[in-house]
Ligand SMILES: Nc1ncnc2c1ncn2[C@@H]1O[C@H](COP(=O)(O)OP(=O)(O)OP(=O)(O)O)[C@@H](O)[C@H]1O
Ligand SMILES: [Mg+2]
């Protein structure tokens with residue numbers, strides 16, 4: 001049963017929560033899709049003005065991802081708000097939380113005890129969303145009290161199950177198993193829906209599949225519902241294709257590379273294609289944009305605006321941009337650079353640079369910008385052009401400047417020996433290895449947000465051991481003993497399962513830490529201790545840590561190999577029926593500040609790494 005409402009009336013929050021509830025009660029993709037499309041279709045029919053709001057609430061965001069305002073209200077503030085609304089003691093709420101591991105459930109169950117003088121009006125999606133935006137924006141002086149006040153207002157007006165979803169939203173994650181791809185598909189389906197049912201079933205399916213591809217592709221070029229939804233409502237799916245194109249000022253989700261373990265594997269994969277090898281620089285991704293009006297912007301791998309981190313790059317662009325180049329989107333790597341020795345410095349040096357509001361005069365870490373792709377130039381999107389052409393435009397539109405800007409070194413190799421020589425050369429220049437890319441034809445377009453097989457990475461570490469390093473979320477810790485008495489002594493790590501929105505444990509790690517780093521981890525993670533494991537942590541009692549954390553930090557980790565494990569849950573059901581995969585001899589490398597918990601290595605990647613251990617017996621000589 002769904003909750004209904006009248007035409008032109010605001011969409012009730014209850015209607016959305018009802019859909020959340022149905023979605024949460026199933027794990028079947030198609031069913032989830034059907035329920036969501038049904039809600040979206042009704043919203044489009046009855047009150048399209050609320051459509052954007054409904055979509056944002058489904059994704060639990062308050063603005064486009066790249067604007068980086070996150071909800072994420074801390075556990076203690078939520079506990080306080082729940083306690084004050086329901087007249088319970090915070091300690092009692094906390095106790096319930098450790099029992100259930102879901103503050104949303106606790107809020108819902110504690111609702112009824114408090115008598116209210118007057119009954120507030122039922123919540124609408126608009127009211128909830130507007131308040132969430134306000135809460136996300138509160139900062140500074142008595143921000144805590146102000147947040148609690150807003151949250152209490154909402155909580156008091158909640159009915160039935162609403163409090164459960166409201167609290168989860170405020171925590172920063174709905175956890176109902178609703179992935180963004182599903183939202184995009186329903187978005188397309190609700191726009192092409194044929195209410196009169198004039199089309200045949202088959203025709204309708206065909207149209208809806210095509211529509212959902214168009215919508216997804218538009219979203220990867222322009223990741224903003226603020227832009228996409230109004231265009232869809234006004235001009236339909238076909239209109240979207242024409243009107244929604246990559247443009248400077250809105251970051252594109254970067255294309256990602258596939259790990260490989262040997263030159264032979266590389267050659268197997270690119271067989272039959274023209275390809276190119278580039279140095280793989282060890283810095284951080286930077287997407288440099290110039291708008292028509294000359295404004296410059298830099299975005300990180302995560303689409304975060306990092307313009308104020310690199311004022312020196314912004315400043316030097318005028319020397320690099322040729323006169324006829326009026327607007328562009330450039331894909332680059334920023335690397336720490338020693339101007340005296342004219343050599344590259346490792347990522348560890350770059351990572352000491354301040355993250356925001358850097359003043360040019362305070363800069364100690366000098367950087368050089370290495371460009372490898374051009375996605376847009378003078379009003380035209382290049383995403384669908386072959387790499388060979390994009391590279392030519394790149395070279396024509398910009399000029400190299402010593403110590404400041406360079407095109408990545410490349411070589412269009414053809415055989416093992418040439419690649420081997422170039423790989424050795426890259427190591428000598430302090431690079432991590434090579435990126436091998438398909439150069440021409442359909443397979444060489446720029447694929448936003450995809451980990452593509454048309455870009456292969458070949459790193460030094462791959463040649464022995466597991467292959468790539470893993471980026472894992474710290475979800476628990478063991479208290480230290482002996483020399484580590486005042487800090488955590490070992491940690492529990494997890495990979496991410498995006499389908500189920502769960503973190504699956506993968507190993508316990510106690511190696512690779514200096515004393516100082518252990519102290520820093522303790523200081524940081526202490527603030528994120530939670531009283532019980534989240535209900536979206538997949539773990540086994542056999543690997544219980546002493547304390548649990550919120551999923552807030554990602555660590556890069558190397559391992560000797562992967563093995564099947566009875567107590568860890570990574571990729572469970574994917575390589576073994578009911579056992580997971582775990583890392584042997586894991587070693588801490590560094591904190592990945594540029595990755596959020598949801599950008600962690602996925603269970604699918606873990607499964608693939610596990611399998612590739614067996615079909616890659618031949619090793620590369622160096
Ligand atoms: N020539 C190049 N072409 C493309 N990317 C390059 C190049 N040189 C360096 N890079 C960097 O290498 C990254 C990909 O490899 P890396 O293993 O460092 O990825 P990562 O940041 O750990 O992310 P993931 O492991 O999720 O791919 C790119 O995102 C980019 O920042
Ligand atoms: Mg890197």
Ligand SMILES: [Mg+2]
Nearest residue numbers: 468469470471
């Ligand atoms: Mg990596």
